[in-house]
Amino acid sequence: MTAMLPGLRLLAALLALGSGALLWAQGSHPGIAAQVNGVEISNERFNAFYQEYRRPYGINVAGRGDHLQRLTKLRKEAMDEMVEQELIRQAAEAQGIQVSEAEIDTALAEISEPFDNPDEFNRRIQSEGFTPDSYRQHVGRMIAAKKYLDDIRLGVATVSDEELEAYYRDNELRLTLPEQVRVRHILLTWKPMGTTDDRAAIREQMVPILERARAGEDFAALAREYSDDSATAQNGGDTGLFHRGQMVPAFEAVAFALQPGEISDPVETPFGVHILRLEEHKEARLLPLDEVREQLREHIREERMEAAVEQETGRLRQEGEVEVLIPLERPGQKS
DSSP states (O other), X not given: OOOOOTTGGGGTTOSOOOXXXXXXXXXXXXXXXXXXXXXXXXXXXXXXXXXXXXXXXXXXXXXXXXXXXXXXXXXXXXXXXXXXHHHHHHHHHHHTOOOOHHHHHHHHXXXXXXXXXXXXXXXXXXXXXXXXXXXXXXXXXXXXXXXXXXXXXXXXXXXXXXXXXXXXXXXXXXTEEOOEEEEEEEEEEOXXXXXXXXXXXXXXXXXXXXXXXXXXXXXXXXXXXXXXXXXXXXXXXXXXXXXXXXXXXXXXXXXXXXXXXXXXXXXXXXXXXXXXXXXXEEOOEEOOHHHHHHHHHHHHHHHHHHHHHHHHHHHHHHHSOEEEOSOSSOTTOOO
């Protein structure tokens, strides 16, 4: 979805404001970028839309090689999206969807909010080929298009309990929390560019700390006093819960092998020498349906609504007549 100016989210990126000259060549119909069922999309409007579409990617227009290919890809994506928006707008108009003046006023107030004053806003829309009246009409048509899509989404938004339970059964693996452990640890770090003797000295420093921990001294207090791990030392060395694949292999292997309350032998990792104490061990478990029921229902709804919109835009494209009249690749560039 296009990244737009603040306030355009209301219209789901259906209103494009931007600036800049057209990139690359003009097409065979000067001033026209595309025709959708006979309705023209001007170069001016397409370029404004494209500039906003590519803005989040931060790609330099003067780039070469991979940058140029990415720009071409973004131009094609922007054209596809703008064509789809025009198809949806036309479908909404054909369906006779009504938009009140109050709805247009609310949308315009939100869209114009980032601008310092009305004159600045009017200059901006005029740079895109609109007059205040024609832009107001444009906003109304785009609100109607959004309503059209909302109707499609609402048509598939209901998820029955039977459908929810079937989805739960089919996705048990995705809904299973992995085995997790929580340990406290004390780390003595290796010296940068340390010698073999330096490493031996670090190992020796850990010996009395381990003896004190196994003799019953408070492990958390020892971690606060001796651990070099700035991320956990002040919390008594507490790592929080983690699952396999989140820690370096040697540390992880020992953590998952310990029994609750057990203190490990020294463990060496690329960071230094550790000792670990297991605080908590949680077996893998399937989340109960009642615990995830509403989250799943919303997930299924979102999937269905997205699929319904894609299906509708695909139908409109297939049944419509779309002609792109400007080159979307730089002359001489290979696809």
